[in-house]
Amino acid sequence: MQLLVTGGAGFIGGHLAEHFVKDGHAVTVLDNFEPFYDTRIKEHNVEQGRAAANEGDGSYRLVEGDVRNATVVDDLVSNAEVVFHQAAQAGVRPSVENPRKYDEINVDGTLNVLDAARDSETERVVLASSSSVYGRPHSLPYEEDHPTQPVSPYGASKLAAERYTMAYGDVYDLPVVALRYFTVYGPRMRPNMAISNFVSRCLNGEPPVVYGDGTQTRDFTYIEDVVQANRTLLLTDAADGKVLNIGSTDNIEIRTLAREVRNQLAPELDIEYDERHDADAEHTHADTSKARDLIDYEPTTTIREGVERFTEWYRDNRDWYEPLIR
Template identity: 75%
Template sequence: MRILVTGGAGFIGGHLAEGFASDGHDVVALDNFEPFYDTGIKEHNVEAAREAAAEGDGSYELVEGDVRDEEVVGEQVADADVIFHQAAQAGVRTSVEEPQKVNDINVSGTLNVLEAARSSDTERVVVASSSSVYGKPEYLPYDEDHPNTPVSPYGASKVAQEQYARVYNEVYGLPTVSLRYFTVYGPRMRPNMAISNFVSRCMNGEPPVIYGDGTQTRDFTFVGDVVEANRTLLDTDAADGEAMNVGSTDNIEIRVLAEEIRDQLAPDLELEFGERNDADAEHTHADISKANELIGYEPTTTIREGVKQFTDWYRANREWYEPLVRNS
């Protein structure tokens, strides 16, 4: 297949591009190298995908462009069999500071992709959504029937993305699927995430800093499980028109996560606490039964296993990755 991955030099997009190229597909990664975090990570994502293509029967092409550019999007979508739309302005806190930018990229950019796809022979558009669509929980775990009451412009933009994808399926017959990711982590992840910061501080003999009292819970989903969920959608139409949770094997308190990392790396350190950001969700916990029923999704990596894999990768790549974490 010829696969287009928008945001293909980003964290999840980079892993998707690498996985698809390794599987023998022809992959085009579209990315504008938005400096939300140091683009050095994106360069490593690109290199990993190129190496995967070189080692297998697939191909890989990087196109530098922006999903807000209708012409660029149209050119790349026209040749794609399946589109994995990962491009977005990430960051809940960033969205509070720049809501218009988030809307332009996440909503208008998605419309460009959908509009181009309905005018082409695209077989499916898979849209990257987020647990941020839910907002404050009325009950846990979140299932897909839970009200969407986001507490940030980022979450609101993801609701809009999903609704446009649903409408394009309903009105135009374009096969679309929205995947609601729950806090994805793993090698080459954004340097400003809790796990990368906890690991970095512990490796440098500094206490991990928890924002809030640490009782917040997260469904940390290993990136390999996310890749598998997306890979399944190359071969099935069972989820067309749907939005589904993509979560982990279980959720964990932030404090317990910090203790787990501390105990692995520097057990003598004490935990430190800072002021919590109001835009951060208190709890996330995914009910993944819908994804399991429709596409057979079964996450296999526990948080302990995933942290161990990330820590091993961090050690091997510490020279270039740690400065990014320290400066984030």
């Protein structure tokens, strides 16, 4: 199939593009190489996509461009059967400094994708949404109809993008799905995420730093589980018009995660505590039963296995990856 992955040079989009190419699809990636973190990580993602194309039947094309440019988006969307819209300005804390940028990329950029899809024969638009749309928990784990009360401009922008996506689905009969990802991690992950920080610091003999008292809880979702959820959406229309939580097998306190990583890698180290940021969610925990019922989503990687796999990858790739995240 002809697939478009926006933000396909990024962490999640990079894995999606690579897997889709391996599955034999013709993949186009749109990415503007936003310098939010070291773009050499994104170049590496692109290399992985190209390598997959050289080894199999799929193809890989990179278009360097911006989702805020409606002409570029129109052109690419009109040539795609399914669009996986991952491009976004990520990062909760920086959104507090510069909310407008989040609005322009995450909301207007999504509207460009939706307008183009409405005007084409697009078979499905899959939006990367986020657990940050929930904000304050009234009950846990979050079911999809839990109230949405984002506590950061980032969360607000993802919620707006999601609402537009669902509205376009309703009003224009466009097949759309929004996947609310819960803290995704794995090889080539973005810097400044808890797991990459903990692993990197422990391997360098530095204590892991926990923000707040560490009793915040998270579903850490391994990238392969996220890829699998997206892949399924090439095969079924069962989730059209729906919002689905994509979370993990287990929920963990940040301080427990820090201890796990520390115990595995550097048991002699203490754990350091620093001030918590208000825009960070207190708890995220996904009820994934809707995704299981509709698309057979079954996360398989436990946090312990995932950290082990990430650490192994980190050690193997330490020479190029570590200097780019520290």
